[in-house]
Amino acid sequence: MYELDIALRHISARKRLTFFAVFAVALAIGVIVVLMSLMSGFTNELVSLTVESSPHIVVTPMEDTTEYIHFYRHYSEQILNTEGVLAVSPVFAGQAALQYRDRAQGVELYGIDPVAEDAVMRISEDIVEGSFSTLSRSNNGIVLGNRLAEELGVEVEDTVSAVTPTASPMSYKVVGIFHTGTPTDETLAYARFDSTQSFFGGSGIASSINVRTHDPYQAETISGSIEESTGLDAVSWEEANRDILELLNTQMVIVWLYYGLIYLIAGFGVANTLITVVAEKKREIGMLMAMGTSRRHITNIFLLESLILGTMGVLLGCILGYIGVVLLSNYQIDLPSEVYFGLTTLPLSLEVSNFIYAIVFSFIINLAAGIYPARRASRLDPVEAIESE
Numbered sequence: 078m079y080e081l082d083i084a085l086r087h088i089s090a091r092k093r094l095t096f097f098a099v100f101a102v103a104l105a106i107g108v109i110v111v112l113m114s115l116m117s118g119f120t121n122e123l124v125s126l127t128v129e130s131s132p133h134i135v136v137t138p139m140e141d142t143t144e145y146i147h148f149y150r151h152y153s154e155q156i157l158n159t160e161g162v163l164a165v166s167p168v169f170a171g172q173a174a175l176q177y178r179d180r181a182q183g184v185e186l187y188g189i190d191p192v193a194e195d196a197v198m199r200i201s202e203d204i205v206e207g208s209f210s211t212l213s214r215s216n217n218g219i220v221l222g223n224r225l226a227e228e229l230g231v232e233v234e235d236t237v238s239a240v241t242p243t244a245s246p247m248s249y250k251v252v253g254i255f256h257t258g259t260p261t262d263e264t265l266a267y268a269r270f271d272s273t274q275s276f277f278g279g280s281g282i283a284s285s286i287n288v289r290t291h292d293p294y295q296a297e298t299i300s301g302s303i304e305e306s307t308g309l310d311a312v313s314w315e316e317a318n319r320d321i322l323e324l325l326n327t328q329m330v331i332v333w334l335y336y337g338l339i340y341l342i343a344g345f346g347v348a349n350t351l352i353t354v355v356a357e358k359k360r361e362i363g364m365l366m367a368m369g370t371s372r373r374h375i376t377n378i379f380l381l382e383s384l385i386l387g388t389m390g391v392l393l394g395c396i397l398g399y400i401g402v403v404l405l406s407n408y409q410i411d412l413p414s415e416v417y418f419g420l421t422t423l424p425l426s427l428e429v430s431n432f433i434y435a436i437v438f439s440f441i442i443n444l445a446a447g448i449y450p451a452r453r454a455s456r457l458d459p460v461e462a463i464e465s466e
Contacts, residue, residue: 078188099389100305102443105339106394106435111401113431116332118424131318132166132197132287135295136303136311149283152307156288159306161299163291164196167283169273173241175221175249175266177229184225186239188273198290200255200267207233207253209267216272219249222262226254239276247276298357341442380444387443397437402427 136156138146145151149167157165169188174181186195191212201209205223212218219237221229231237231251239247249268256262274280288303288311290296296313303311405428406425 093388094399094402098386099341099393102387102390102439103393103397105342106391106439107397108339109336109402109438110395110398110431112332112336113434114398114402114427115377115405116329117428117431118426120329121426122424129199130257130261130315133290133293134300134303134311135311135317136286136288136307136309137284139308139310141197145279145282145284146286146309147282149281149286152309153286155305155307156286159299159302161290161292161295161302162288162291164450166190166193166197166287167270168285168287169277169279170193170463171241171273171277171284172283173276175225175238176238176240177231181228181240182225182228183264185264186273186276187265187267188256188270188277189267190270191267194267194287195259197287203255203257204253205256207251209253209255211252212267212269215250215252216269217247217249218252218268220253220255220267221251222265223254223256224263225266226251230265241277244276246280274373335352336438380448384440387440390443391439393434394439395432398432401425 133248136146136152138144146167148254150237153165153167156162166189171188173184173186173188175184191209195209200220204220207220209220219239221231226232229237233251233254235251237249237251239249270275286309288299290299293314297315300311300316303309403424406427
């Protein structure tokens with residue numbers, strides 16, 4: 078294939094120009110792979126953290142009906158029998174102040190069945206001190222978030238007092254401390270369902286029913302089924318966190334625009350190289366056309382050059398991107414969790430799709446960059462081209 082031979086000869090004749098064109102593409106690919114890995118890791122971690130740190134579905138009374146769910150045991154069983162539901166946990170929640178010595182903090186006190194709540198929220202996996210299962214065996218036990226425990230200055234085995242204006246103070250013994258990396262670590266406390274009901278003066282009612290589904294991404298559909306069968310209000314984690322998910326989608330659009338600009342810059346490097354080759358090889362192009370080479374073949378020569386430059390850049394760029402992601406993954410970069418939705422370290426996810434997107438997009442840009450110089454070369458007048466030098 079003589080077009081390929083000519084294309085390779087053109088590329089090798091201008092080594093420095095070729096190097097910078099290839100390096101521009103490689104740098105673009107490397108940067109894109111790292112950024113896409115960062116974006117993928119951030120999205121995956123944020124969604125995972127959102128899914129795991131909150132119930133997949135929260136069932137509450139319909140607005141303007143009642144503050145509590147009556148016959149919650151009946152509804153819990155009905156929801157558990159809904160297709161796609163894995164576990165349910167009734168919750169009795171109220172606001173109180175926890176006191177320890179001279180310190181006090183406002184909390185959301187959740188009364189739960191420890192076994193049922195652990196099946197929904199997997200809290201035992203987040204326990205850093207003590208034991209969540211101890212809550213089942215202690216009438217006055219309490220489990221706190223780690224930041225709440227730090228604010229109060231308490232440790233496991235310490236006793237705190239729960240205070241509310243409408244009830245007598247109640248003492249709780251700290252039996253566990255959990256860490257989720259979310260804001261709930263400084264506002265949430267778990268106690269047994271019956272003791273919390275007694276503290277707030279409730280009986281036979283629940284504030285909400287937490288639900289875990291087999292597939293979190295089916296929560297929206299399942300919540301609709303629950304509403305139809307129970308007449309209660311069911312809110313999926315997707316609906317509850319719609320603002321965050323929309324922010325991710327908006328951020329993704331902006332990031333892809335940024336990717337496009339980087340690719341365009343690299344594409345100009347390729348186009349500049351080919352335009353220079355056309356200017357320097359006018360006489361050779363004219364001689365080829367005088368010998369019978371068609372304009373289509375001339376076009377193919379320069380498109381091949383664009384493809385070769387792009388391929389070299391893509392291969393080098395993938396290597397640079399992979400090395401960059403591996404190096405960043407091995408170096409832990411701490412993040413302020415209150416700024417990045419509870420994420421404490423820089424997340425990176427090395428996915429094959431990131432390389433595929435970068436490669437496909439790069440080839441498209443490189444071919445587009447080669448069209449103008451290729452058409453310019455094919456439109457040269459043979460006589461004028463030969464006499465140009």
